[in-house]
């Protein structure tokens with residue numbers, strides 16, 4: 001995280017929703033070394049730290065990313081050739097445990 005090492009009052013670049021520009025901001029509030037609120041040094045409005053991004057409305061960036069991944073995965077799944085779906089569900093009979101003992105040969109010759 002690039003936010004580490006920052007302190008209250010430090011100037012950082014962030015998107016100001018009021019100016020609608022990437023501008024200098026002073027860190028107004030931090031939680032666990034993460035910038036939470038910043039104050040625009042141009043219009044002096046305090047707002048949540050946008051991580052340098054703004055404009056787009058995204059309340060849950062992680063969910064959005066997850067949806068993007070899902071959107072890529074789901075059609076492939078549907079377009080997959082129809083086959084016995086149950087065949088895939090067959091569980092492995094038993095996990096194969098590979099145990100290696102260093103320096104110990106299981107079946108030494110002679």
Ligand SMILES: [Zn+2]
Nearest residue numbers: 016019040043
């Ligand atoms: Zn501003």
